[in-house]
Every structure is written in structure tokens, then in C-alpha cells.
Amino acid sequence: MPIISVTIAEGRPVEKRRALIKALTDATVIAFDVRPDQVRVILNEVPIDNYAVAGVTFAEQASLAGASK
Structure with a gap:
């Protein structure tokens, strides 16, 4: 199960954080040939x-x- 940790x-x-989580999940599904429910994303x-x-x-x-200014 891939775990992605991002510090921002x-x-x-x-909305921007959710978009990032979705994009990271989608990219991981494609790159690693895993299901979305196997991907964990942690935003710090x-x-x-x-x-x-x-x-x-x-x-x-x-x-x-x-x-x-």
C-alpha cells in the first residue's frame, strides 16, 4: 500500500488540498497499478x-x- 506524505x-x-490529494492518488494508481483504496495520502x-x-x-x-506594496 503506497503512503504519500507531503509537507506544505x-x-x-x-478545495486545493483535496485536488492535490486526488491528483496524487490518481497518479499513484496509474504508476503503481494499484486500486485507489490502497493509496494513503498524508498532508502535513x-x-x-x-x-x-x-x-x-x-x-x-x-x-x-x-x-x-
Whole structure:
């Protein structure tokens, strides 16, 4: 049974998360020739204060982007 774990920054709408889960499931069914009920998808949502790129959190990036407008 394939288990797919994805880590994303929190805040995306439920429709987008469901679309990702469906797309990952569909791709796994095709790639591994398994049934959809055999595929597990786990979305781990990380608070934007705990998610960083190049030492800058997503929250800081959002603040900087808002300040430059």
C-alpha cells in the first residue's frame, strides 16, 4: 500500500488540498497499478512561522511583501 506524505505551508483552501490529494492518488494508481483504496495520502501543514527558505520564514516573507506594496 503506497503512503504519500507531503509537507506544505498552512493556509491553502480545502478545495486545493483535496485536488492535490486526488491528483496524487490518481497518479499513484496509474504508476503503481494499484486500486485507489490502497493509496494513503498524508498532508502535513506547517505554520508559516515554522516554514522557511534561506533563513526567512514564510510569515516574514509575507510581511516583507505587504510592506513593499
